[in-house]
Amino acid sequence: MKVAYLCSEYPAISHTFVMREIDALRRRGAEVATFSVRRAKPDTLLSRADRAAYESTFAILPPSWPRLLGAHLKLALRSPATYLSVLIGSLRLAPAGPRGLLWQLFYFVEAVVLWNECSRHRIRHVHVHFANVSADVALLASRIGSALEPQRPWSWSFTMHGPTEFFDVRHFRLAEKLRHARFVVCISDFARSQLMALSEPGAWSKLPVIHVGIPIEQFTRRNGGPPDGDPPQVLCIGRLVAEKGQAVLIEAAAALAEQGQAVALTFAGEGPQRRELEGLAEELGVAASVCFKGAVGQEELHSLYEAASVFCLPSFSEGVPVVLMEAMAMELPVISTTITGVPELIEHGRSGLLVPPGRPDRLAEALRRLFADGSLRRELAAAGREKVIGEFDAEASAARLHALFAEQIDG
16 A cells, blocks of 8 residues: 655654654555655754654655656646646635735646656555645645546545634635545544534545544653652643643743742743743743743653643644643643543543633642642543543554555555
């Protein structure tokens, strides 16, 4: 079984789960070739696995002009009708306005390069994560391949994470992408329900739910339970962007400090909100107890989880966060918010605590509850690991995904 995986940028710091999924599929015998619309930046390669993936991935941009021009000339000479029809079809998919037309033209240019490389490797199916630029390129490349080989049509599929794409379904053209994709892997029932709302009941059968998982063996605590430090160590991992809600956690820590409860926060991740968050911590008088670690590679994550007392992700917008799975597998008690697919991972009061998003008072209350009750922390930690092992194991998810590919592609 051969399949191409296309990402807008691969490897990427925040998308390690894609690399894990590819590795798991390869262990099951799938031949997976990796493609990236844009070449990853060398300074984002934080682990040996990142560097290995970088070296083995074909990047469309920045272009090799001889390769790009050669691919377009090859297609134009082989089938001028296909070249023109897919180009015109691509422009018809464009959002309104000259900018939309220009970007759609770029997608066509990139799709021809992808088609040419997949042809060289005898690959006829392209899978992407996220319904973004990579989905546009995969859709067009599969149209080219199918037009040239109608007896063996090409196909493409994507994994639906959300919720970003759900904020503007017209811009991302979700209904059209769903219609043309062979199937769409949904990471949660929430994601599936949103696509069900955009499609006819007859299409619902091509929306399987397969959880993104983690390698359990890599996230197993080595040094007993979480430390009962004073002050308690609260860990938050994620890009420093508004939708992750880190500002709410800083406000909650400040509220606890006013009540005499010291807390140490560690933020691992980088992003445009770093200066703003540092300023907020200074303004609220808790800067001395807030540590910004910056971008952290997979090889450093284990020690961060080991050192933490509690894991907190106060997001406003998420799919089903992988970092929550990792923390739960590491037997950390977790706190997150009642949004999108998060309640499918965390059962409030059993495998973690959930609070309304944007409520520092409720977040402070949940933190105080955990700090004060060691028995509760241990119960939540044990149940959290059990939940991840049972439903979010990367190998089990890969087995289901491999079977789906075999049925849909080879079948």
